[in-house]
Amino acid sequence: MPPVVLDRSAGRPLAVQLADALRTAAAGGVLRPGDRLPSTRELAAALRVSRTVTAAAYDQLVAEGWAAGRQGAGTFVVGAAPAGRPAPPPRPGPAHTPPAAVDLRAGSPCLEVLDRAAWRRAWRAAGDEPPDAAPEPAADPAFQAAVTGHLLRHRGLPVDPADVLATGGTSAAVTEVARLLPPGSRVGVEDPGYQRAAGALRAAGVEVVPCPVDGDGLVVDAVPDGLAAVYCTPAHQWPLGRRMSAGRRVALVARARAEGWWVLEDDYDGELRYDVAPLPLLAALAPDVVVHLGTSSKIVSPTLGTGWLVAPPALRAGLVAARTATGTRPARAGQRVLAALASSGDLARHLRRLRRELSERRALVLRELAAGGVAVTGDPAGAHVFVPLPDRAAEEAVVAAAAVRGLAVDGLARHLTGPGPHGPAAGLVLGFAAPSRAGLTRALPALAEVVGGRDRPALREEDGPVGS
Template sequence: MPRRLADPAIRLDRSDPTPLTTQLASELRTAMTTGVLRPSERLPSSRSLAAQLGVSRTVVTDAYQQLYAEGWLEGRHGSGTFVAAHEPLAPRTTPVPRNGPPSPEDHPTREQVRGKGRVDLRPGAPWVHDHDRAALRRAWRHAAEHVPDSVPDPRGRPRLRELLAEHLRRARGIRVGSENLIVTRGTGNGLDLVAALLGPGTRAGVEDPGYGRARSILAARGAHIVPCPVDRDGLRTDELPDDLGLVYTTPAHQYPLGGRLPVPRRERLLTWAARTGALVVEDDYDAEFRYDVAPLPALYGLDQARVVLLGTLSKTLDPDLGIGWIVADPDLVDRLATVRADLSDRTSGPVQAATELLLERGDLDRHLRRMRREYARRRALLVEHLGAHLTGDTAGLHVLLPLPEKAVAPVIEAATAEGILVEDTSRTSHAEPRVHGLVIGYGATPRPDLRRACEVLALAVRRHTESPGR
């Protein structure tokens, strides 16, 4: 049968910075993958399609050449251009969440929020605008002199491991050497390596409510997630089941409730781990920022055989830096390093070199002292306006604003109307939320904006939680 001449509907946007050739190739590719253009159909000649679209012939010929190279088109000189044989993709369906279809406004990026002039109080971001720029430039110049290693050590650069060991001795009172350390890209990378070592099927206890990303990382490695209840002091160690292979905990500043795991519970946790053989993964979350008393010693310092400590410089310096660590028994470090090498996972050499200089010159310590003072001022603003309602305000870069369940949506709606983006506790729970309220991050918000946001939230909380007669 003769092959019919296809006449595809194509839209090119001249206001789009994307080159017209790229746009045309994309439009044709989409038409072929969705079945609008079918195998063996003949496309218009380059001259004809260029006239139809009002573009130069070169735009069309270059797009055709790209699709020839990708295998989408075929033909012989003088006989025309045809759609090559392929299987059209089946229509994709998007599962609809319980609360309705997803919206681009549900989880905008922080850049999108800033671009619209809104105040972003979602947790998880530090203040990155008061760095010592001279120190950073010096560090990156040092990194530029980094000589690449053809076979990078999966543990990280030896000098950086030595410096991080010294940093942990000063900041967390942990006596470790470089043999106890692996340099990672952050706590998520460290947890992923631990999960990869333990393998699929591991029963992994995770605080509930707790850090949702930890659940996701462990589940992605095939772990069976076991929710473990917490209260205002942290993990309920008396309710831990005996069949866990791992328990993930944030004892320095529990996320999101903000509790600090008391010494008796720490001792019970380590006794439980020794009895069951489980591994305790300690995320040293927010340990650097404490506003009432000195932080308790890390769990790792109490039992180096049973505890793996995860840490990061993302909150201290910059999330883009991508430097963290695993601290563990040397034998476990060796096993983790083997797993990491097998996964071809590594931390950027130049980034490690830059971090070395920041540690060697004391720039990191100076920055940490400066940011403790700055975050304490921001925390004071929250306490001034919302102090009667807050929990977990003695450390870290977030607080919890507990609310009656029925008040959560109206308070969020009132805040959104004033251009303030907040996050509720639903993403911290394994299933239905056990705690209701807002998780407020104050690390990345300028103080004037934070003050205004606090005033708006305080008014909304009073309006939606106090009885009419009061």
């Protein structure tokens, strides 16, 4: 068995890397026909990876004809360079990756519906503005006007333009707010939840406290005492895709007022709802304790690098003062592009196209997965759904098997904050915005086979049952 080195920092799945290494060894004559490969358990232990990784790699090699399994005996090399013939020189170019890879991870925007002509017009319009002679710590006035109109039209939140602060995005805004909290502060976050927000809080020196969620969103009664703030996604909980119930919204605001919290309301895709009008914001219910956070990353593109924040006056003044004192502020270029998109009407047209496209994609996802017997949960909103799985082992097996099929999928484990899940035990957070419509259509039947267990790595007799 040749030495195998797996790069955990690379973007390619470990199962794909392992299959590549064994295939290269067979093609180069290092492995010969008849050579017995280690069992998936032995190889997993040697490489310090999950057995689902080694099993997925072996199944790929068997499917390609490089290896074959013999019942009760193991897995053997059957395809290799002929003896006595020198191995061909390695081909230049990138390492092997599965063909037609499709990214089904959540969190990316749907760029396929973005009007590139409108995009170019907005950048030209932003470039027509004169360069700044001095920094602006709050926001570009045109951006403030655009966000004010956007919040009123799409989120039902009336605000004064002066109340709007530009941000570098949600995580950047969370960091700024956290730095104004007293030293040693504790902030509650949903678990499972948005890990970039949790990371931003930790980077600002705040203790992150996991708080459970269920089908009605954040479990308010389970939020511990002694917090300085609570971060949540009430309109479309990330990553489970459910909305916070009206009763819990009222209870959350009541506790915030009684105990002196800030509520950090991340409305990352609140504009994208397909069954009813977008849900009212917590900021409309309690503007005295709620810090509303919005972003252009999910509805347009992270290229803009801009978001917005609406906060109670004292907090807003503290943020502006901190920016002025440190010279840190969000760049105005992205603000001006978003303002240009809004003033021309292109942003409103884009949102109409986006809602229509994502609604159709969501229906396609539900239809194809249901045909494969796969259950899906989550509200009719946004750009992702949740696929429950029975346990963590099943989740790892699905992620590994999907990678072999050229599908990048996202397990729930990546979204956990605490040592154990407070919500569902395992599942897939399935995004449908990033790929093209054609790519999504091709990928879904294969994903249904993988999740349904018809195309997952099977255990071999020499391996024994998992956990033995």
